[in-house]
Amino acid sequence: MSHWSAQLTRRHLLQTTAVSAAAAVTGLVNAPALLRAQGSPVKLGVLHPVSGALSYSGQQGRLGATIAIEEINAAGGIKALGGAKIEAVLGDAQSTPEGGNAEVEKMNSANVAAIIGGYASSICLTASQTAARYDLPYVVDVGVADNIVTRGLKNTFRFGPGFGVIAKTALDNLVTINDQAGKPAKTAMIVHEDSLFGSGLAKLLNAQLPERDFQVLETIPHPTPTRDFNNVVLKIKAQNPDLVIPANYYNEYVLLARTMQQQRVRQKGIYSVLGGAASSYKFVKEFPEAAQYIMDCNHWFDPRNPKALALKKKVEDRGQFYTYEVFMNFSCVLLVADALERAGSAERAKIITALENSTFSGHVMPYGPTKFVNGQNQGAAPVNTQVLGNDIQVIFPQTFATAKPVFPMPRA
């Protein structure tokens, strides 16, 4: 039986009604359930942690994905499928891997053609594994843990860069920035959250920083959520490293930076790799003093791309912040839409083949044309940003830098 059978059984009716009722409640999709059979829209699972500790990032990711879906539908849907509209099946991973799993099961029962999202590495890891059981294409939006794409899962694709690439770029750029400033930084402390993302990154940094002549004084793990960073900041104060390297999610990142400001702890630099808040306009707007001069190596849009700037305006006009979750998810949906166009079908196997052969370049990231090798987009790379004044500037790579790095931090 095809996935798009127009046959209407009682179970099917209940299922689709429930799904679209759920979607209608969230106010994002309001097509009546019965229309699905007639116009044959393509269902796309949009999975994010929109509640729980990661809810802000999750909601931003969902925003990016839904804007992309709105734009595709407004422009006439998937042309190869007779102008079929994309219908979002929204899922809430509740900031846990188990939550993500449960949603994948639901999405599979709802007959989605593919799933995008996941956000956190731990969620992406389990959700894509579950999707693999149903040969369901899964496009990871952010999750950077390297093993997401090294498990040999045919269904899993990651559009953005993984740890390996990010850490290497981040460290190379750190060395360059430090050298240019006359090597003021020799020691570092790492503050990381204790799940897959933070721990993995901390391990990598601990292995690679000494090779580049930085001494790691201490590595401090903390759980998510943590609501008190006084002890961590006291340790930083006692050891007085040249650099503080945070690897955690938004709330904790902000709290750490604010507690450092509160306790008047000011190092030569805060340099984060995938800092949860360092490249966030929300952080810069709400706490400009705590955010000042923080450097980050993170996902960033291509500032030369008019499409990226148009999206920025659109998001800001809605009163939202243009964070990396937004443009990453926006791009992932476009990537899947392109695969659907080339596959000319909503069959899962054909979409997987189309993604494998993707050369998609209509996204808003500085990646160039897409090329997947074992599920990893080869062109994907992070950039370096710094908070300067009330804006976030790109300081590396040179090709689209908008400012020069300010390092070490000027004394207050």
Place this chain on the structure above:
Amino acid sequence: MLSPVILVPAVLNGLLTGAVYGLIALGLTLIYGVLHIINFAHGALLTAAMFAAFFAHRFLGLDPYLAAIGLTPLFFALGYSLQRFVIGPTAHGEDRNILLVTLGLAVVIENALLYAFGADTRTLNLDYAFNVVDLGIAFLALPRVIGLGVVLAVALALWLILSLTDTGKAIRAVAKEKLGAELSGIDVGHIYAVTFGLGTACLAIAACLLIPTYYVNPHIGNAFVLVAFTIVVLGGMGSVTGALVGGLFIGVVESLSGLYLGESLGQIGIFVMFILVLLLRPRGLFGERA
């Protein structure tokens, strides 16, 4: 790692956190001392109070410290009614039933909050949340310093109520000898409910002190109430002084074990302490001999 530069602030921070722990434990120990029941709904009621303080700010623009003035009588009334109309009548005089009823209440309250507000972790951003008091050797967060002051004031007020007012005397009489109190004409049902109300009112104040620096979600109360149980056992079941001193002590233990064992393992110290007290001094620091 033992330099006073970090040790002194860590101990002071622990004392400040511990004060609020002490207030939560105070409510718990008061109810235990008089009703001789362990109130399992304590954590859930704290969560409810934190949500109340959160939404008072979100929708009414009330500062949490101002909200405390309204929430304290509200939660007193809530606690009074719970004991008078739910826990008391359903218990039929059996302690075992009370245990189950309060446990049931906890499940109902938590799930009602989960249903109403979802599992989201919410935080308030208050302008003064990151202001500090500069002691020279340490910077202390302003909301926590206020917290310590309020806790001490509440403890003093509670002590005055218990020792000077007629109701206070009646509460102490019921705690000491229920039958004797009843024979002297004290309405035990009413006193039970007043005590439960006082314990719940302590939670409303604690919630308002916590919300400026903490977060709230439907399960948050459990984290505090486990600590509060430890404090009550440490300080001596039913001892008001024990709850305060125990709270301050546990706060310092938590802060120091967080500092030396890492944030992820910070609470280990508390539970090691719990086991040690049970092994070495089961009646607690200020508890009366059983």
